[in-house]
Amino acid sequence: MTLSVPVRRGFSSITSSIAFAALLAALMVADSPSAGAIPAFARKYGMPCSACHEAWPKLNNFGQTFKDNGYQLGNDRDAPIFQQPAYWPIALRITPHWHRESTSATDITNPATTDPVTGLPATTEGQLTTHGFDLTGMDMLTAGTLAKNISFLLVPSADETGAFHFESASVRFDNLLHTPWLNVKVGKFELDNIVSEKRILTLSGQGGFYQGYHFQPVTEDTSLFTFGIGDNQLGAELSGHSRNDYTRYSVALLSSNDGNVDLPNGHGYDTFLTFSQAFQAGSLGLQRVGAFAYVGRAPTYHTLVAGDSALGDGFGQKSFTRAGFFGLWYYKKLDFTTMYIHGSDSAFLGTNTPSYMDLPLGARKPTWNVGTIETHYTWNPQLILINRYELVRMSQQALPGLPGNLGDVDVLTFGYRYYPFISSRAGFAFHNEYSILRQRGVSPINGVDVTSSSLFLGFDFIF
Amino acid sequence: MRAYKLGLNWMFLAVLALLAIPSLALAQQEPNSQQGSAQPATQPAPAQQAATPAPAAMPARDVHQESHLGKLTGHSESGRKLYFRFCWGCHGFRGDGNGENAPYLNILPRNFVAATFKCRSTPTGTLPTDEDLYNSLGRGLNNSNMPSWISLTDQQRADMVAFIKTFSPRWQTEKSGDPINVPAEPALTLQSIKHGQELFQKLECWKCHGQEGRGDGPSASTLTDSNDQPIRPYNFAAGSRFKCGVSNRDLYKIFLTGVDGTPMPSFGDVVKPEEAWDLVHYLRTLQVRQKSPELTLWMSTPEGAAIVSAQRISGTPTGSGINQ
Numbered sequence: 139m140t141l142s143v144p145v146r147r148g149f150s151s152i153t154s155s156i157a158f159a160a161l162l163a164a165l166m167v168a169d170s171p172s173a174g175a176i177p178a179f180a181r182k183y184g185m186p187c188s189a190c191h192e193a194w195p196k197l198n199n200f201g202q203t204f205k206d207n208g209y210q211l212g213n214d215r216d217a218p219i220f221q222q223p224a225y226w227p228i229a230l231r232i233t234p235h236w237h238r239e240s241t242s243a244t245d246i247t248n249p250a251t252t253d254p255v256t257g258l259p260a261t262t263e264g265q266l267t268t269h270g271f272d273l274t275g276m277d278m279l280t281a282g283t284l285a286k287n288i289s290f291l292l293v294p295s296a297d298e299t300g301a302f303h304f305e306s307a308s309v310r311f312d313n314l315l316h317t318p319w320l321n322v323k324v325g326k327f328e329l330d331n332i333v334s335e336k337r338i339l340t341l342s343g344q345g346g347f348y349q350g351y352h353f354q355p356v357t358e359d360t361s362l363f364t365f366g367i368g369d370n371q372l373g374a375e376l377s378g379h380s381r382n383d384y385t386r387y388s389v390a391l392l393s394s395n396d397g398n399v400d401l402p403n404g405h406g407y408d409t410f411l412t413f414s415q416a417f418q419a420g421s422l423g424l425q426r427v428g429a430f431a432y433v434g435r436a437p438t439y440h441t442l443v444a445g446d447s448a449l450g451d452g453f454g455q456k457s458f459t460r461a462g463f464f465g466l467w468y469y470k471k472l473d474f475t476t477m478y479i480h481g482s483d484s485a486f487l488g489t490n491t492p493s494y495m496d497l498p499l500g501a502r503k504p505t506w507n508v509g510t511i512e513t514h515y516t517w518n519p520q521l522i523l524i525n526r527y528e529l530v531r532m533s534q535q536a537l538p539g540l541p542g543n544l545g546d547v548d549v550l551t552f553g554y555r556y557y558p559f560i561s562s563r564a565g566f567a568f569h570n571e572y573s574i575l576r577q578r579g580v581s582p583i584n585g586v587d588v589t590s591s592s593l594f595l596g597f598d599f600i601f
Numbered sequence: 602m603r604a605y606k607l608g609l610n611w612m613f614l615a616v617l618a619l620l621a622i623p624s625l626a627l628a629q630q631e632p633n634s635q636q637g638s639a640q641p642a643t644q645p646a647p648a649q650q651a652a653t654p655a656p657a658a659m660p661a662r663d664v665h666q667e668s669h670l671g672k673l674t675g676h677s678e679s680g681r682k683l684y685f686r687f688c689w690g691c692h693g694f695r696g697d698g699n700g701e702n703a704p705y706l707n708i709l710p711r712n713f714v715a716a717t718f719k720c721r722s723t724p725t726g727t728l729p730t731d732e733d734l735y736n737s738l739g740r741g742l743n744n745s746n747m748p749s750w751i752s753l754t755d756q757q758r759a760d761m762v763a764f765i766k767t768f769s770p771r772w773q774t775e776k777s778g779d780p781i782n783v784p785a786e787p788a789l790t791l792q793s794i795k796h797g798q799e800l801f802q803k804l805e806c807w808k809c810h811g812q813e814g815r816g817d818g819p820s821a822s823t824l825t826d827s828n829d830q831p832i833r834p835y836n837f838a839a840g841s842r843f844k845c846g847v848s849n850r851d852l853y854k855i856f857l858t859g860v861d862g863t864p865m866p867s868f869g870d871v872v873k874p875e876e877a878w879d880l881v882h883y884l885r886t887l888q889v890r891q892k893s894p895e896l897t898l899w900m901s902t903p904e905g906a907a908i909v910s911a912q913r914i915s916g917t918p919t920g921s922g923i924n925q
Contacts, residue, residue: 184702184746186690200687203752211748213741214842219921285920382751418754421679519686562690562702 176279177600178227179204180562183211187565188519192473193555194565194600195337196514199416199424202332203383208289208312208321209282217286227282233569235596238269239343242589243581263583273298274341274596277305287312291327304399306370319378326372326397330388330412332428333464333477335368339514339524342592345551345573349528350462350479350508356545356580357504357536358483359490362452363436364396367460371397371410384416386428394435394455403452408434414464423468431461438484439492454493456484462508471516479508488536504536506545519560524571525552546578555598564601569594666772668731668762673755675731680764683757691746696768698828708745709828716769717827717862720845725859725867727778728771734762736846743842781857783850784874789882794899797883800876804868809834813912814887827862834865837887838912852881889913 180187187194190201197205210216218225244266253260275298281291288311295305308325312318328336333348340346351368354360373392379385394406414428437452462479488504491497512526530547553571574591581588668675684692693700696713703710711718720737721729738758741749750758766772787793801807809824811817814837826832835843845855856877859867872880885895886905889912899905 184690184705188686189690199752200750211741213743213745213748214922215744215746217921219919286922288920418756421756423757424754
C-alpha cells in the first residue's frame with residue numbers, strides 16, 4: 139500500500155528524518171541478543187537456570203548477589219583451581235527467528251516516478267512492511283573467576299552480519315579490605331542497572347530495549363552525539379553491597395564516548411551513580427526501590443579527517459543528564475517493574491550547535507520524562523508472560539517553535555517466553571512477542587506520526 | 602487488497618505453527634526418568650537431559666510440614682515451589698541427593714530422605730531443629746557446593762525448611778532433638794590453650810586432623826562419609842570458616858554434637874564442657890593465617906611462636922584463596 143503526498147521538507151522533517159534514522163539504528167543495535175545469561179556458571183556450579191534467573195535472562199536476587207560477588211558463591215570453591223582442567227567458562231547465545239516489521243509512514247519514493255511540476259522523483263510516504271526468517275546477533279559470553287576475588291567478563295559480540303565488537307571486557311576486584319562494600323571493576327561493562335537492558339525479556343525490533351535508556355530528542359544529530367544508559371560504557375566502577383545484596387550502591391567514572399573504543403571524544407569523563415534498597419514484605423517476597431543518575435558530556439563539533447568522510451575527534455563538550463528511580467514490586471506470581479527517568483541535554487546538543495557559535499534564537503535545553511511499567515506473570519519457572527508500556531513525553535523542546543509533542547513516544551509490548559526444559563547445562567526459550575510503537579511527528583517527509591510494529595517468533599538459545 | 606491480507610494472515614499462522622511445533626514436541630517429552638538414580642561420582646555425564654520436574658510426580662506432595670522460627674512460620678507448599686526453582690539440580694527431584702548435578706560433585710548433596718544432617722545444635726543421631734536448618738540455608742556449607750541463600754527472604758528460607766522436612770518420614774515420627782546446652786565461654790588463658798593441646802593429643806584428634814591440624818593425619822586417607830565417598834578431615838591451617846559456622850560457639854557445637862554423616866564423632870559424652878572450651882581455644886591456634894585472640898595469645902609465648910612459625914608455609918599464590 140502506498141500513499142502519494144506532496145513534498146514538504148523543512149526543519150522538522152529533516153530533524154525527524156535524523157531522529158527516525160537514529161531510532162532505526164538503535165533498534166538494529168537492540169536487536170542483538172542481551173549479554174546476560176551465562177550457562178557456563180550453571181555448568182560450573184550445577185545449578186539450574188532458575189536458581190539465578192526469575193526467567194532467563196532476568197536475574198533474581200540470588201543471581202544478582204552472585205553477580206555482585208564477582209561471580210562467586212563464596213564457599214571457597216570459586217577459584218579456577220577447584221575446577222576440572224577441562225572446564226571452559228564460555229557460552230554462546232543467538233536467536234534464530236521469524237519477524238515482521240511494519241512502519242506506517244516512511245519514505246518509499248520510487249525513483250522511476252517523477253513529479254510533473256518539478257520533474258524530480260516524486261517523494262512518497264507510506265507503509266513499509268518486511269518479514270522473513272532472520273538471525274539476531276551472537277554473544278560469546280565468557281566470564282568467571284581468575285582467582286579468589288578477582289573475576290572477569292569478556293563478551294566478543296557479533297551483529298547479525300558477523301561483524302565483531304567487544305560488548306564487554308572487564309576485570310573486577312571483589313571484597314577489598316575483606317568487605318563486600320568495596321569492589322572495583324575496570325573495562326567496558328554494563329552500567330549497574332538493576333532494570334537491566336542486557337537481561338531484558340523482550341527481543342523484538344521495537345520492544346527489545348528500554349526507550350528511556352536511549353531516547354534523544356528528534357532535534358539532535360545522533361551522528362554527533364549518541365548516548366544510552368543501556369549501552370555498555372568504558373570506565374571504572376566502585377560498588378558495594380550488603381551480604382544479602384539488599385542494599386547496593388555503585389559509582390562509575392566513564393569515558394565520555396558512549397562505550398566506543400580508541401578514545402573518540404577523549405576529552406572528558408562522565409559519572410554514573412546508583413543506589414537501591416530491597417526490603418522484605420512478608421509473604422509478598424522481596425521488593426526493591428532505587429535511584430540512579432548519569433551526568434555526562436558530549437561534543438558539539440568534530441574535526442574532519444582529511445580525505446575521509448568520517449568525523450574526527452569531538453570538541454566543545456556540553457553536558458547532559460539522565461536521572462530516575464525505579465521499583466521492583468512482587469505480588470505472588472505477578473511482578474511489576476516501574477521506572478521514571480528525567481532527561482535533559484544542553485541547548486547546544488539539542489540544537490546541534492557547535493559551542494563556538496551562538497545558539498539559535500530562543501534555543502533552550504530540551505527536557506523530557508519517561509515512564510515505564512513492565513509486568514511479568516511467572517506461571518512457573520518454565521513460562522513467563524511479559525507486558526511493558528513505555529511513554530516518553532517532551533516537557534521542553536530545544537526550539538520554541540516546535541510542536542510540544544514532537545518526538546513523543548508510546549510503546550506497548552507483550553509476549554511470552556516458554557522454556558521447554560530447565561537444566562544446568564543450557565538455556566532454551568520459545569519466544570513470542572509483539573510490540574507497537576508510535577512516535578509523534580517524525581515521518582521523514584510529512585512530519586506526521588509514525589507507527590511501527592514488530593512481531594517476533596523465535597528460538598532463543600544459549601549453551 | 603483483501604486477498605493480500607488474507608494471504609498474509611495464512612502466512613502468519615503457518616509460521617507460527619512452524620515455530621510452535623518443535624516447542625510443543627519438547628514439552629511432550631517424558632519427565633526425566635532418572636529420578637532417584639544414584640550415579641557414582643566417577644561416572645560420566647548422564648546422556649539424558651533432565652526435564653523440569655513434574656510436580657504431580659513428587660512423593661512429598663501430600664505431606665504437609667511447617668517450620669517455626671520465632672514469629673516466622675514456614676509452609677511446605679510454598680517451600681516446594683522454591684525447592685523446584687533453586688535446589689533440585691543438586692538435591693534431586695526426590696530430595697535424595699541425586700540431582701542431575703550430583704555425579705559431578707565430590708561432596709555429595711545432602712540426602713533429605715535419610716534426614717542425616719551435619720550442622721545441628723542437637724545431639725548426634727537426632728533430627729536438627731528448624732533453626733539449625735534455617736541457619737544452614739543462610740550460611741551455606743563452606744568447601745561444598747551448597748551456597749548461602751541469605752539473598753532469599755526470611756520467609757522463603759522458613760518455607761524451604763518446611764519443605765525439606767517432607768522428604769523423610771522421620772519428621773513425622775520423631776521430634777527434633779533438644780539443643781545442647783552451650784555454657785558461656787570462659788576467659789581465654791594460656792592454660793586453656795595448653796589444656797586444649799593436651800586434649801587434642803589425648804582424644805586422638807591428630808589421627809585424622811594431623812598434628813598441625815592440616816587434615817593429614819595417618820587415618821585421613823582412609824575416611825569415608827555415609828555415602829561411602831572419601832572425605833578429608835577439616836584443614837584448620839587453610840580454612841577461615843568451618844562447615845557449620847565461624848564462631849567459637851559454632852566450633853563448640855561441632856565438637857559436642859559431631860558432624861553426622863561423617864567420621865567426625867560427638868565428644869559430648871567424653872569431655873566436660875569446660876574442657877570443650879579449652880579444645881576450642883587450642884583449635885583456633887591451628888588456624889595460623891586467621892587472626893584470633895587465641896592465636897595472638899599463643900604466639901606471645903616462645904613455644905607458641907615457634908610452633909606457629911613452623912606451621913606457616915610460604916609459597917606462590919595459586920589464587921585459590923587458601924593461604925597456609
